[in-house]
Amino acid sequence: xxxxxxxxxxxxTASLSTQVSAQYPIGHLRAIQPPVIQVDQPxxxxxxxxxxxxxxxxxxxxxxxxxxxxxxPGKAFAAEATEPxxxxxxxxxxxxxxxxxxxxxxxxxxxxxxRLIVTDLPVVTMPADTSTLEKAAVATLPCWxxxxxxxxxxxxxAIQLDSKDPIVIEAAAGSIDSASELEIEVLxxxxxxxxxxxxxxxxEDPVVLFTPPAPGKYYLAIADHLFAGGDNAFFAIKLHRGPxxxxxxxIAAKANTETTITLTGLGLEEPTGKVGPWQxxxxxxxxxxxxxxxxxVARPTTxxxxxxxxxxxxxxxxxxxxxxxxxxxxxxxxxxxxxxxxIAIDSEVSGIFGAGRDADWYRFDAKKDQTVKVDLFASRLGxxxxxxxxxFRVDTAADGKQNAVQVQFFDDHPARDxxxxxxxxxxxxxxxxxxxxxxxxxxxxRVGDQFSAANDGPPIQYRLTLRTPRPQFRxxxxxKQLRIDNANHYPSNALAVRKGETIxxxxxxxxxxxxxxxxxxAAGLPDGIIARPSIISAGENATTLLLSAAEHAAFEATPITxxxxxxxxxxxxxxxxxxxxxxxxxxxxxxxxxxxxTTSTLMLSLAGDSSHASIDLTHPEAxxxxxxxxxHTVKCNVTRxxxxxxxxxxxxxxxxxxxxxxxxxIDEKTATADYAIPVPKDxxxxxxDFYLQxxxxxxxxxxxxxxxxxxxxxxxxxxxxxxxxxxRTAEQDPEKQKALDxxxxxxxxxxxxxxxxxxxxxxxAARKTLVQSQPYRIEVVAx
Numbered sequence: 001x002x003x004x005x006x007x008x009x010x011x012x013t014a015s016l017s018t019q020v021s022a023q024y025p026i027g028h029l030r031a032i033q034p035p036v037i038q039v040d041q042p043x044x045x046x047x048x049x050x051x052x053x054x055x056x057x058x059x060x061x062x063x064x065x066x067x068x069x070x071x072x073p074g075k076a077f078a079a080e081a082t083e084p085x086x087x088x089x090x091x092x093x094x095x096x097x098x099x100x101x102x103x104x105x106x107x108x109x110x111x112x113x114x115r116l117i118v119t120d121l122p123v124v125t126m127p128a129d130t131s132t133l134e135k136a137a138v139a140t141l142p143c144w145x146x147x148x149x150x151x152x153x154x155x156x157x158a159i160q161l162d163s164k165d166p167i168v169i170e171a172a173a174g175s176i177d178s179a180s181e182l183e184i185e186v187l188x189x190x191x192x193x194x195x196x197x198x199x200x201x202x203x204e205d206p207v208v209l210f211t212p213p214a215p216g217k218y219y220l221a222i223a224d225h226l227f228a229g230g231d232n233a234f235f236a237i238k239l240h241r242g243p244x245x246x247x248x249x250x251i252a253a254k255a256n257t258e259t260t261i262t263l264t265g266l267g268l269e270e271p272t273g274k275v276g277p278w279q280x281x282x283x284x285x286x287x288x289x290x291x292x293x294x295x296x297v298a299r300p301t302t303x304x305x306x307x308x309x310x311x312x313x314x315x316x317x318x319x320x321x322x323x324x325x326x327x328x329x330x331x332x333x334x335x336x337x338x339x340x341x342x343i344a345i346d347s348e349v350s351g352i353f354g355a356g357r358d359a360d361w362y363r364f365d366a367k368k369d370q371t372v373k374v375d376l377f378a379s380r381l382g383x384x385x386x387x388x389x390x391x392f393r394v395d396t397a398a399d400g401k402q403n404a405v406q407v408q409f410f411d412d413h414p415a416r417d418x419x420x421x422x423x424x425x426x427x428x429x430x431x432x433x434x435x436x437x438x439x440x441x442x443x444x445x446r447v448g449d450q451f452s453a454a455n456d457g458p459p460i461q462y463r464l465t466l467r468t469p470r471p472q473f474r475x476x477x478x479x480k481q482l483r484i485d486n487a488n489h490y491p492s493n494a495l496a497v498r499k500g501e502t503i504x505x506x507x508x509x510x511x512x513x514x515x516x517x518x519x520x521x522a523a524g525l526p527d528g529i530i531a532r533p534s535i536i537s538a539g540e541n542a543t544t545l546l547l548s549a550a551e552h553a554a555f556e557a558t559p560i561t562x563x564x565x566x567x568x569x570x571x572x573x574x575x576x577x578x579x580x581x582x583x584x585x586x587x588x589x590x591x592x593x594x595x596x597x598t599t600s601t602l603m604l605s606l607a608g609d610s611s612h613a614s615i616d617l618t619h620p621e622a623x624x625x626x627x628x629x630x631x632h633t634v635k636c637n638v639t640r641x642x643x644x645x646x647x648x649x650x651x652x653x654x655x656x657x658x659x660x661x662x663x664x665x666i667d668e669k670t671a672t673a674d675y676a677i678p679v680p681k682d683x684x685x686x687x688x689d690f691y692l693q694x695x696x697x698x699x700x701x702x703x704x705x706x707x708x709x710x711x712x713x714x715x716x717x718x719x720x721x722x723x724x725x726x727x728r729t730a731e732q733d734p735e736k737q738k739a740l741d742x743x744x745x746x747x748x749x750x751x752x753x754x755x756x757x758x759x760x761x762x763x764x765a766a767r768k769t770l771v772q773s774q775p776y777r778i779e780v781v782a783x
Contacts, residue, residue, distance in 0.1 A: 031114070056106060058105070110495075147235060151227060168209055168241065345366065351461070375467075381463070474509065637671065688777065701762060
């Protein structure tokens with residue numbers, strides 16, 4: 001049996017003369033404006049974010065979307081007439097309409113992803129000021145309208161409707177990684193409010209079905225219902241008369257099986273009925289064996305990460321989970337145990353919570369001591385609800401009356417309250433657990449929603465699954481920027497590494513009926529990147545892969561994968577870790593929630609500079625063996641760069657309390673040290689992987705490329721000045737002499753401006769950075 005413990009060595013440096021205010025630069029992409037691109041219509045876009053230095057490439061999740069970097073006029077007397085306009089692109093989309101991902105690549109590597117809409121409809125970009133009805137942007141159906149929410153105010157859109165036919169107003173904000181929580185009002189020509197809709201409690205973007213009382217001019221008033229605004233509070237509004245699908249039923253389908261889907265929406269082909277103002281239509285599909293998981297429309301914070309567990313296929317923009325068991329559609333009435341709908345173990349139900357404390361009952365048969373895994377998916381699907389689940393048996397009293405007796409109750413995930421501020425958590429309010437039958441016979445399941453809220457839009461849907469427990473697990477690769485100064489700070493992040501640097505990639509697993517060891521490894525790594533495999537020990541749920549960049553590393557942003565492998569009996573089970581990134585940063589998660597979501601690609605990139613320091617461990621070819629109460633010495637080699645000369649203080653963290661590892665200080669003149677690790681008397685035999693982790697305060701020039709260009713430009717001006725003076729000396733024509741004198745005056749002014757720019761760019765900023773080693777392995781053996 002192997003045991004994995006993580007040893008991290010905390011490196012604390014003496015404080016710099018300036019206060020540390022931020023972490024080491026990683027490109028944070030907050031907005032791409034506009035966030036909607038029309039097919040075959042080249043569109044100029046600009047990027048908004050922080051540390052987006054020399055962004056000269058955009059990476060899209062579909063190669064049919066391309067971007068060309070724009071240029072702008074060069075500086076006075078520059079060698080080139082134009083220069084790159086970093087962060088400004090012309091984007092051309094030849095992809096099918098849909099939602100894609102975009103990343104920005106530049107000096108600090110590849111940024112976090114954002115979602116981008118591609119459409120075949122015209123796109124209207126709102127002007128900067130639409131703060132009154134008179135300044136409203138004008139839109140003609142059908143189209144998309146894009147803009148930015150004003151803080152504490154409305155942005156207005158004017159539309160002319162020539163009939164009483166209903167229109168659909170679909171908002172996209174949280175669903176495309178915007179920070180905005182939209183509120184939409186429909187006003188008549190006088191400004192009187194007719195309809196209002198807002199982002200719901202799960203942060204689902206609003207959709208409005210509006211039937212005009214008469215033809216005429218109407219306005220849309222767009223705001224953030226929390227009065228926020230700014231560049232990252234962008235939005236897109238789709239205005240049309242259909243077709244639109246608001247929901248589908250069932251929301252799961254058995255793979256390789258023909259399934260009839262009921263669509264509910266507006267403007268549907270061959271409608272077969274109505275539900276309130278909405279049409280219904282039916283479509284028969286054959287579910288494939290598997291499908292690539294695609295990011296759902298709703299914002300990930302509407303639910304926890306395991307809303308993405310199943311492969312999904314898309315039906316008119318809605319996710320239908322692929323499953324390997326039979327899928328039943330709830331049949332009403334089933335509001336009491338005598339009306340319970342029969343279902344079988346190893347099947348599932350696609351159901352709906354109605355208003356008025358609707359309770360749905362199901363009946364299944366189980367043998368004594370049989371264990372059944374019961375799981376209800378609702379909140380994890382982005383539904384606004386708080387479901388509960390009870391399992392009952394029915395006893396017959398002496399008078400012949402049948403009474404339902406609850407034998408087990410399931411509610412929220414036990415870790416939910418503790419993890420609610422962690423955007424990467426996978427706990428939820430959905431009930432889930434294992435039930436063991438205490439006798440033969442029928443048992444009953446009662447599911448209900450504690451909110452029981454009336455809903456004018458789509459119904460609250462759920463999946464109820466009953467399965468025989470089977471060993472399996474899901475793996476997640478969490479792209480985290482480790483927080484050094486503030487444990488409540490969650491920035492948006494990316495997997496970017498510098499030459500000579502080692503960065504962590506946290507891998508977590510969710511287990512089901514399997515507690516054994518799991519091997520974790522990275523694949524598809526570019527040349528110059530090392531990532532030794534790691535282990536998730538039996539009973540544990542996480543490990544850290546460490547990716548190191550050699551001094552010679554040179555590569556463009558590269559998709560990589562992480563695999564998790566385990567032996568289950570005679571079978572090897574392997575799965576690819578699902579990449580998860582934080583796209584909704586928060587300065588303090590105790591007051592503002594951060595948003596994490598899955599992403600289509602785990603992207604590794606190389607930054608343009610080098611790390612200030614690195615720590616290497618001298619590892620013997622064979623795994624060292626040590627016994628309890630012995631001391632193992634690890635040779636540490638510290639490489640310093642860019643005049644980084646600060647005493648380093650190492651402290652062992654992450655070990656169990658019985659591992660008493662002393663601190664060690666390395667002064668600025670020392671490059672090597674022996675780190676003594678005393679093995680405790682009660683250390684269990686097994687293999688232990690550990691690594692060295694340190695934090696350090698450093699001083700950096702925030703925009704190194706711009707500083708280098710400014711210095712080069714200043715030298716170029718000296719050359720131009722010298723050449724101009726030489727020409728002036730040789731020139732005999734008074735008029736030309738006068739012109740050259742004017743040129744020299746302009747050059748002097750340009751030099752002064754360049755000197756001022758260099759001084760501003762050369763001003764250092766205090767940052768924090770992590771210094772980490774590759775894993776080191778020892779084996780503890782019995783005495």
